[in-house]
Amino acid sequence: MITDATSRTNIHEIADGIYRINTPIDLPNGAGFSFNQYLLVDDEPLLFHTGPRKLFGAVRDAMAAVMPVRRLRYVGFSHFEADECGSLNEWLAIAPEAVPLCGRVGALISITDVADRPPRVLADGEQLPVGRHTLRWMDTPQVPHGWDCGLLMDSLTGTFFCGDLFTQPGHGDQPLTEGDILGPSEGFRQAMDYFAHAPQTPATIERLADLQPRTLACMHGSAWRGDGAALLRQLAHALAGKE
Template identity: 30%
Template structure:
């Protein structure tokens, strides 16, 4: 656990077998926001750190970018510990959660919509995620200039607390067909991202980026 940019807290684990780091993030504001849960094992390690950081406060929101184990596999466990938290996700992700028996409150968001509080403004971007191209969401925290990139801009290796300098335009160009297989959707995503001007990229895997 480390404060990695302004007040943004990163929780990380590195899996040596695949040489990949997995990150979750917390904006510890008046209405605390968790970005991703990790899988069940990662969520078990995350909860004590969350409780210590929140110091008796509850989570307000949990943002899930898309339906995959390392983004939301530990959601039910997290919600056992923070039952008042509301999950933010796309309609497709909400449907998948429902199909797996998830019954907690979900806030469904579309591209272009926002969650605004006194401390942050989270704006959502369409994310045609991976092989099924299920509609997920990326997020830009406008007040701090933080882009939450999920499985884009991925790098292998131990990256706990690591930040490197990067060029935003190059990072966009390097989005691979393996990440967004449909060429048209990939181009649309790249065009959308090119309109952003983040100061910091909070990655799902690998080092975070100063841009």
């Protein structure tokens, strides 16, 4: 469903109670790209990624097509970056019960100072029930980049909010695909490598694969459904330069 004709922002349900909000953009070189946010609708709704501040109005209107914006309880994100949390304070201003949701490092180095409301800080492996859904936070320092990185897994649906992992070029026209996303994402990475390639990267990705995700909620491009553990391990091999 398109909710903003000007920005072409649209919203689609990709798993039970989980919606992808997608805004396609055209880069200065003419290439397509996209910004996705994920809305989990439950007793305590969560928005994961805010999108850049300039997209706030379009993302807000997309959320309003599914639930009252004032109900929002958590504004989560992987790390401190404009497309992750650029409109954080705008969301806190219109959702009076909402708080930032982040890891300990993110709270320490950025969010406690930047956010207009104190964050709900999650430890590595900590679970957060929000109703039918329960979220688990995983610290992922330098995966893909930033020492404050962390990601969320929903145990009810097997949806892994995987942030910048599997970043795909293009507008992300398919809300949910079962096709190849590793090939396009690796092509994008080879041209502009956004991974930190830290010593612990393989072990971190293996921890994520052990969660056995069934849906990958990618921040850029289409969300994906399938054997998430196998795909994550293929990513680890690609990052190591293995065939």
